[in-house]
Amino acid sequence: MLQKLASFPGVAGPVVVIVMDGYGLPANDTGSAIAAARKPTLDALFASAPHIRLRAHGTAVGMPSDDDMGNSEVGHNAIGAGQVYAQGAALVANAIAEGAIWNGQAWQEIVAGAKAGRGVVHFIGLFSDGNVHSHIDHLKAMVERAKAEGVRTVRIHALLDGRDVPETSALDYVVPFEAFLAGISDAGFDARIASGGGRQYITMDRYDANWAMVEKGWRTHVLGEGRQFANATAAVNGLREQNPGTIDQDLPEFVVADAGQPIGTIEDGDSVVFFNFRGDRAIEITRAFVEADFAKFDRVRHPQVTYAGMLQYDGDLQLPKRFLVAPPAIKETSGEWFSKMGLAQFACSETQKFGHVTYFWNGNRSGRFAGETWQEVPSDVVPFEQRPWMKAAEIADAMIAAIQSGQYRVLRCNFANGDMVGHTGNFRAATMAVEAVDLALGRLLKAVEAAGGVALITADHGNADEMFELDKKSGQPARHPDGSFKAKTAHTLNPVPLILFDCASGGRLGLRQTEGAGLSNIAATVANLLGLAAHPAWDESLLEVS
Ligand code: 3PG
Ligand code: CO
CATH class of the missing domain: 3.40.1450.10 (BPG-independent phosphoglycerate mutase, domain B)
Structure with missing residues (x-):
């Protein structure tokens, strides 16, 4: 069992983790669809809310080397499990x-x-x-x-x-x-x-x-x-x-x-x-x-x-039965432990990222822990540069309803836009994608505030933060022979934000920037926000209480 935290009783309202998929923090704004986006909610958070940077690539998420970019599997595994495993x-x-x-x-x-x-x-x-x-x-x-x-x-x-x-x-x-x-x-x-x-x-x-x-x-x-x-x-x-x-x-x-x-x-x-x-x-x-x-x-x-x-792809379904290499044995996930504490949990995303906040979050298991409610918003089946808003509004609606129901102590969601539209290489659409997330976030945070809760806003890896291939020497966008920019469709190596939205504690809460801070520190931070000590297997909490 997780112990009660002596120093902090936990916030009265819900603790909400919001993953903005594909939202990295680039070293400069060249080619960043995020920098080009109008995003008043995020701008206000970066101006006044406690925020730090988390490592989301390479060995910080169990990849072979720091030349490896992050991805949604290893990112959501690390966030959900609170630990780093050597990955596939x-x-x-x-x-x-x-x-x-x-x-x-x-x-x-x-x-x-x-x-x-x-x-x-x-x-x-x-x-x-x-x-x-x-x-x-x-x-x-x-x-x-x-x-x-x-x-x-x-x-x-x-x-x-x-x-x-x-x-x-x-x-x-x-x-x-x-x-x-x-x-x-x-x-x-x-x-x-x-x-x-x-x-x-x-x-x-x-x-x-x-x-x-x-x-x-x-x-x-x-x-x-x-x-x-x-x-x-x-x-x-x-x-x-x-x-x-x-x-x-x-x-x-x-x-x-x-x-x-x-x-x-x-x-x-x-x-x-x-x-x-x-x-x-x-x-x-x-x-x-x-x-x-x-x-x-x-x-x-x-x-x-x-x-x-190559691996077993789903541990619960044993799919497939024959596999060449054993997958990482991801244990003691936050989903499992919050469930054992009797906490009601809510997870939501649209189809394209639904398994990220359920299956990946729970350590590549398709089963649900007791007390978990999952809601999937069906994704459009279209090239996403044609609908860069995707289902951000509907995910916010579902999250707001879940918060207002008062039934859930811990909630999590993923906004797919920055990543799915980022992968199309379409800069203008990616800008709109980030704007759609910002709009949805603004509504969602109002509901968190009204419920006396807090939110941690983060990302699993970068993508929309670099939409052009950059020339390694000059740092400037690389060009095709016809002079047009070379679009970059892949993830980035950049760190991601961790923002604490807190109107509930009277300013007592903050975040600690440690040298190695990464996605695997989020589970323990959530536990502390709930007034619980972290599981000993989890990487340390970044919560500061004054
Ligand atoms: C994909 O599967 O779409 C890409 O290879 C990786 O994107 P994701 O890790 O964000 O899902
Ligand atoms: Co992606």
């Missing part, structure tokens, strides 16, 4: 470096399963070094190992990124990889890219937002349906010609074919590895492979394959 990116890299992955039962079954069938292993996943969902080096190591273990054929189904890496960088990965595959292939081993497409167009949907994407992916990878090209390099070039101005993540599907015959359909007896380590966008396609009774779309054909995920 680091766990897989270690398992490969130490060789443990090859001795595991799952890898051995993948190889044995393929050998018992046609000798084919398929690898499906995000084809970049973004290290958010996957890393291409992991794929390379698996292809080499498959050959060493006598697998005859490897087929790769490559989801083009442009979202965690520069927006039109697909050929930087595809060209060298096809050369690598050609080099490693010989009379007894045949490895090629067989299909693919933009990650926001096929396969990598999340949170049941748009199953049609997954169906399209299934038809591409499994059935071999789609525009045909001789190889993946030709596919990327051809699709770009056919779709001028379309960035990698939105490119349509492609199928590699020899004389009209797709080279990599997935058949009975094949093995399939989904090589993303992150779960949110891996769960739906995994379900399509492993569920006997599957009703989300018509699979046409359901090949009986040996399937493995």
Whole structure:
């Protein structure tokens, strides 16, 4: 049990954690959609409320190195769990470096399963070094190992990124990889890219937002349906010609074919590895492979394959049962402990980030702890630069209603705008996204104040704070040959704010800026605001009480 805090009885009203997804604090305002936005509520908070900076990238959130940007999974894991765990990116890299992955039962079954069938292993996943969902080096190591273990054929189904890496960088990965595959292939081993497409167009949907994407992916990878090209390099070039101005993540599907015959359909007896380590966008396609009774779309054909995920994507659902590397065992989360204290909790976001404040927050578990209420606001199924306000107003409505109900002691929400619109690379839309969040925040904070509560306003990582690729030397925006700025679609390495909105304590409360302050300090800070001592496993509270 968490103990009562001796020094502070806790605020009378609710404690509300507000995550402004993709809201970082850049070193300067060049290319910042946040700086360009009209945002009176946030401006007033930064002018007069206690606020500090939190680390939200690299080792502070369990990534392998400080060159790794943050992302929503590791960010929400750290906020919810109050601790930093070595995350999928680091766990897989270690398992490969130490060789443990090859001795595991799952890898051995993948190889044995393929050998018992046609000798084919398929690898499906995000084809970049973004290290958010996957890393291409992991794929390379698996292809080499498959050959060493006598697998005859490897087929790769490559989801083009442009979202965690520069927006039109697909050929930087595809060209060298096809050369690598050609080099490693010989009379007894045949490895090629067989299909693919933009990650926001096929396969990598999340949170049941748009199953049609997954169906399209299934038809591409499994059935071999789609525009045909001789190889993946030709596919990327051809699709770009056919779709001028379309960035990698939105490119349509492609199928590699020899004389009209797709080279990599997935058949009975094949093995399939989904090589993303992150779960949110891996769960739906995994379900399509492993569920006997599957009703989300018509699979046409359901090949009986040996399937493995790089990690287990959902601990509660054990999805999938076979996985190459054990996921981080995230324990003692704040959701669980506040539940054990009998506190009623409320979590809300729109579909695109709903699992972030539930599944990621609770340590990659889809189950609910006692006393938790979750509310999902359905997201629009549109390119978000066309609706940059997204569902900020509706999320605020839901939060305000929950606060006014008086039923909840701890509440949390995520405003997706800064991130989802930031990922489109559209500067003007990202500015509107930030303005929409500011408008919603203003209403929400009034309700917090009226209820005698406090709010912690923060972000899981940056995104809208840098909308242009910056030239490394000059720090100025990099340009295309035609003089236009190169849009940046990925997250940033910048710190994020932690703001304390407090009209409840008569000015007794403040925040402490420590050197290592990061997202994992939020859980303990929330506990203290509730008048509870933090769980000993959690990183220290940043609350100051005078
Ligand atoms: C995505 O999945 O949309 C991006 O790869 C990462 O964005 P997120 O970590 O903010 O969800
Ligand atoms: Co993002």
